[in-house]
Amino acid sequence: MSDTALEARNLYKVFGRNPQQAVKRLKSGQTRTDVLDAGTAAVIDASFTVNRGEIFVIMGLSGSGKSTIIRMLNGLHDITDGEVIIGGDDIAKAQPSALRKIRRERISMVFQHFALLPHRTVAANVAYPLELRGVDTRERLAKAEEILSMVGLEGWGDKLPSELSGGMQQRVGIARALAADTEILLMDEAFSALDPLIRREMQEQLVELQAKLQKTIVFITHDLNEAMFLGDRIAVMRDGRIVQIGTPEDILTDPANDYVEQFVQDVDRARVLTAANVMEPARPVIAETAGPRTALRQMRDAYMSATYVVGRDRKLIGIVTDRDAVKLVRKGETSLATILKPVPQAVEEDEILMNLFIPSVESPLPLAVTDAEGRLAGVIPRVTLLAALGPGPGATGELTIPIQPMPATMIDEVLAEAQNAVDSASAPTGAVGTDDTGEVH
Amino acid sequence: MDEFRIPIGDVVDVAVDWLRDNVKWLFDFISQVVGFLVDGLADALNALPAPAMIVVFALIAWLVRSWQLAIGTAVMLAIVVGINQWEQSMQTLALVLIATIVTVLISVPLGIWAARNDTVSATLKPVLDLMQTMPSLVYLIPAMVFFGAGFVPGVVATVIFSMPPGVRLTELGIRGVDSETVEAGHAFGATPSQILRGIQLPLAMPTIMAGINQVIMLALSMAVIAGMAGADGLGKEVALALGSIDIPRGVEAGLGVVFIAVFLDRVTAALGNPAGFKSSLLGMLARRRNQQRRAQAEVQTPQPAMSE
Numbered sequence: 001m002s003d004t005a006l007e008a009r010n011l012y013k014v015f016g017r018n019p020q021q022a023v024k025r026l027k028s029g030q031t032r033t034d035v036l037d038a039g040t041a042a043v044i045d046a047s048f049t050v051n052r053g054e055i056f057v058i059m060g061l062s063g064s065g066k067s068t069i070i071r072m073l074n075g076l077h078d079i080t081d082g083e084v085i086i087g088g089d090d091i092a093k094a095q096p097s098a099l100r101k102i103r104r105e106r107i108s109m110v111f112q113h114f115a116l117l118p119h120r121t122v123a124a125n126v127a128y129p130l131e132l133r134g135v136d137t138r139e140r141l142a143k144a145e146e147i148l149s150m151v152g153l154e155g156w157g158d159k160l161p162s163e164l165s166g167g168m169q170q171r172v173g174i175a176r177a178l179a180a181d182t183e184i185l186l187m188d189e190a191f192s193a194l195d196p197l198i199r200r201e202m203q204e205q206l207v208e209l210q211a212k213l214q215k216t217i218v219f220i221t222h223d224l225n226e227a228m229f230l231g232d233r234i235a236v237m238r239d240g241r242i243v244q245i246g247t248p249e250d251i252l253t254d255p256a257n258d259y260v261e262q263f264v265q266d267v268d269r270a271r272v273l274t275a276a277n278v279m280e281p282a283r284p285v286i287a288e289t290a291g292p293r294t295a296l297r298q299m300r301d302a303y304m305s306a307t308y309v310v311g312r313d314r315k316l317i318g319i320v321t322d323r324d325a326v327k328l329v330r331k332g333e334t335s336l337a338t339i340l341k342p343v344p345q346a347v348e349e350d351e352i353l354m355n356l357f358i359p360s361v362e363s364p365l366p367l368a369v370t371d372a373e374g375r376l377a378g379v380i381p382r383v384t385l386l387a388a389l390g391p392g393p394g395a396t397g398e399l400t401i402p403i404q405p406m407p408a409t410m411i412d413e414v415l416a417e418a419q420n421a422v423d424s425a426s427a428p429t430g431a432v433g434t435d436d437t438g439e440v441h
Numbered sequence: 442m443d444e445f446r447i448p449i450g451d452v453v454d455v456a457v458d459w460l461r462d463n464v465k466w467l468f469d470f471i472s473q474v475v476g477f478l479v480d481g482l483a484d485a486l487n488a489l490p491a492p493a494m495i496v497v498f499a500l501i502a503w504l505v506r507s508w509q510l511a512i513g514t515a516v517m518l519a520i521v522v523g524i525n526q527w528e529q530s531m532q533t534l535a536l537v538l539i540a541t542i543v544t545v546l547i548s549v550p551l552g553i554w555a556a557r558n559d560t561v562s563a564t565l566k567p568v569l570d571l572m573q574t575m576p577s578l579v580y581l582i583p584a585m586v587f588f589g590a591g592f593v594p595g596v597v598a599t600v601i602f603s604m605p606p607g608v609r610l611t612e613l614g615i616r617g618v619d620s621e622t623v624e625a626g627h628a629f630g631a632t633p634s635q636i637l638r639g640i641q642l643p644l645a646m647p648t649i650m651a652g653i654n655q656v657i658m659l660a661l662s663m664a665v666i667a668g669m670a671g672a673d674g675l676g677k678e679v680a681l682a683l684g685s686i687d688i689p690r691g692v693e694a695g696l697g698v699v700f701i702a703v704f705l706d707r708v709t710a711a712l713g714n715p716a717g718f719k720s721s722l723l724g725m726l727a728r729r730r731n732q733q734r735r736a737q738a739e740v741q742t743p744q745p746a747m748s749e
Binding site: 071074100101102103105108109111112113115116117118119128129132133158180186248395421 | 488619621622624625627628629630631639640643644688731734
């Protein structure tokens with residue numbers, strides 16, 4: 001089996017009087033408005049591949065052609081020009097009966113407004129694809145029950161769809177698509193009709209299900225946050241064309257043009273960017289084998305009061321503070337082992353920024369980021385975390401170091417001098433104590 | 442100017458004559474079948490004594506709608522018996538039912554065809570307009586030429602006159618089915634006939650039933666006119682009353698028509714919207730069945746837990 005589950009090659013869809021002519025003119029370089037007299041071009045020269053087991057999100061505003069594209073993938077809209085290859089078969093050339101077979105066995109769909117059959121029970125709705133495939137009643141209802149419990153709807157099989165809330169109805173829609181047991185799942189704005197809280201919940205549930213089932217999902221949405229949250233890769237559409245395909249980080253940090261950049265401006269970065277995207281090299285890092293003097297020197301140079309200690313293979317094993325190191329140097333000991341403290345907070349590389357705030361606040365040091373093997377991959381100072389949330393590429397390299405406080409001893413000296421001056425000035429009068437120093441006696 | 446005339450009437454007359462002479466076998470066949478059906482049904486309805494039939498009708502009313510309609514039906518039919526119109530009412534009912542069945546058998550498939558094909562829809566529209574607006578008496582004249590006097594021309598004229606709402610509302614109902622739901626059928630690989638039977642017809646059913654309800658009402662109004670063509674029943678009573686300026690006879694036959702109309706209208710309306718009538722016998726039976734199934738499911742599920 002190849003890694004590609006679905007491939008679209010130079011897809012065109014034109015509605016109107018003379019679609020073929022319009023396609024020819026579009027291919028020769030005319031624009032969408034130029035060919036309006038021949039027809040409305042909904043999809044222009046769209047090519048992409050969807051890999052097995054990934055969530056491929058097609059994102060665009062209404063009218064960008066995304067709903068048309070998804071309907072071309074399973075032949076609900078016929079293809080004006082181009083090819084859609086699913087497992088070696090071209091949807092554009094498939095005969096009606098062959099197309100029905102492909103839809104029954106290889107590609108199923110979830111709809112924006114659920115599209116459940118209102119006169120059938122929930123279980124019968126879920127069993128519908130199996131019914132079309134000729135599975136007998138007992139077997140398909142058993143399967144429906146099994147899938148309903150998978151989406152958290154056990155015991156609802158006897159209800160009618162109208163007795164369920166919107167979120168539950170869409171779970172039935174997803175269950176129905178899962179019952180078809182196809183490799184590819186098309187989801188057309190599947191969560192857009194739900195209110196925000198439910199939407200969030202459904203997105204999380206979809207990610208969970210996907211981790212378990214490893215389907216190939218093509219997901220259509222107009223919501224960039226949703227696209228960023230769900231998508232392994234995202235295709236951004238505008239006016240019928242795909243303007244950029246890339247991972248969420250690609251789209252966010254390296255937008256292909258002004259349109260995409262404008263689009264990503266109000267995305268919730270905290271939920272998209274991960275620790276690995278914003279971390280910096282950990283600067284004072286000392287090896288377990290180094291002595292307290294080295295540690296102290298490095299901390300002084302970096303203006304830090306503590307530093308991370310790594311073992312062999314850069315595995316993060318703990319921290320040492322400057323105070324402890326000073327004591328150690330005075331005692332003349334050479335091993336850090338006695339003053340090693342556990343790492344207060346560490347996060348994994350693929351944690352989203354949203355989940356870094358609390359650890360960051362609780363960590364006395366810049367937050368440690370580790371890879372899957374527990375090696376120290378980098379650190380995230382609080383300022384970096386803040387800067388990463390702002391618009392534009394996160395230019396965290398040139399951060400100014402916060403102004404260091406003057407040494408406490410120097411401040412004490414200055415304060416003491418000032419106090420003396422006041423004391424000597426007020427001594428002759430010896431009267432009213434506006435100052436609180438020693439007047440109580 | 443007196444010389445100039447478009448001879449549409451004459452053309453139709455010639456056509457009717459030609460049809461009568463050349464496809465007589467077809468008209469005879471139709472005449473035989475329809476005559477047999479209507480006579481048979483009328484005889485069947487009159488076979489049992491009136492009180493027994495009243496109980497049957499009341500039960501039907503309760504079955505599909507409510508006990509209130511059952512009582513109303515019993516009272517109305519008792520009045521019909523009391524004014525001595527029972528036999529004629531059953532004859533009219535037979536004519537209306539047969540005409541309705543024939544109409545539905547023709548108009549629903551036509552409506553489905555029109556819903557799937559815009560050309561058919563555009564062609565049918567003016568034809569249906571003509572059928573509906575032509576004064577209904579006019580249908581009776583050629584019908585009598587073809588089929589002679591009696592039930593049969595009445596049924597034929599009734600079918601033609603009452604067909605348009607059946608076709609129109611079927612088309613409207615099917616076209617009105619949510620397109621995404623139909624798309625879902627396609628997306629899971631249903632064949633066109635599976636989509637028609639499994640999605641479009643069930644979802645269009647309330648609208649189609651409203652059409653059938655209209656068909657029945659039109660058929661009933663036409664059945665009276667069919668009385669003039671010699672069809673036995675309440676229509677004939679009305680026609681006779683009209684001929685002899687017999688007010689009591691006319692009013693009594695008219696009341697019979699009204700009562701049948703009320704009964705048929707309420708029953709067919711309930712058939713189109715079964716969920717709307719929870720107190721009907723059918724609704725109660727369905728609820729009980731559901732409860733039993735649920736109770737069974739509850740008994741079954743704890744068993745594996747107990748065996749562990």
